Amino acid sequence: MKLTDAEWQIMNVLWERYPATARGIAERLPKEVEWAYTTIKTLLARLVEKGAVKENKKGNTSLYEPLLSKQNARRNALKSLVNQAFDGAFGPLMHFLVEDQKLTESQKKELLKAIERQNKKEKT
Amino acid sequence: MKLTDAEWQIMNVLWERYPATARGIAERLPKEVEWAYTTIKTLLARLVEKGAVKENKKGNTSLYEPLLSKQNARRNALKSLVNQAFDGAFGPLMHFLVEDQKLTESQKKELLKAIERQNKKEKT
DNA sequence: TGACAACTTCTACAACTGTAGTAGAATCCT
């Protein structure tokens, strides 16, 4: 399941809080995004159609909630990127991140801690 | 500069070896990719148009070479992904990679070493 | 109960993408 740019905008808001109405989503989109209400409805319809969102008609109004989890969406997106741009392996991506992206001190510490934590979990 | 899926295929081959002819690219595309020769020409034309590739007519035939570097393409792609799917910050991406993507022992070691190396470089 | 507001469904449409055919120009082989 691949999301388009516009769809990510919607999903990001939806994951924050759901179920949500189209109106509610409209209100919580970042200010830079100035879409007509019907644009949002169209996007939602497409997301429902592709099975990323569930629609629940409550009387006059629809409530939406995600079917695709944020985590899965991230996984998919990452996988696509890795396939496309990093020879299909996480290694090159990691390498690139560390070598190219000038991590700050604290980011590095964060990273080390995260690895630690993960190591512990694995020992369980 | 954003590349499409098909364009990545071309660029990946072109970065491997250039200057290259359209024919040469055709031959070095992964076997699964079975495009008509003219498809490749079309893609190349689009890449030239958007300034990612330079075309050099040598008599009858064109030679192509990248203007956009692999590194820059990767940077852009990563940036887009981070903006779209990881709240615009590398932190969450790192976190996700470490927590979700079950790095193997050796990947973790690699990562630690890379961080080490980068630390040293910075001290210069 | 009628007018206004808010929702919904349908339709639209231009730009971008994936994919390729056609026709004419250049090159090469015998």
Next chain:
DNA sequence: AGGATTCTACTACAGTTGTAGAAGTTGTCA
């Protein structure tokens, strides 16, 4: 030189994406 091969330039066309209007339907408030 003439046919076969290979290029290039141009055109095409369906599907996807971004973006939204129009018109009909439901809810609400005086």
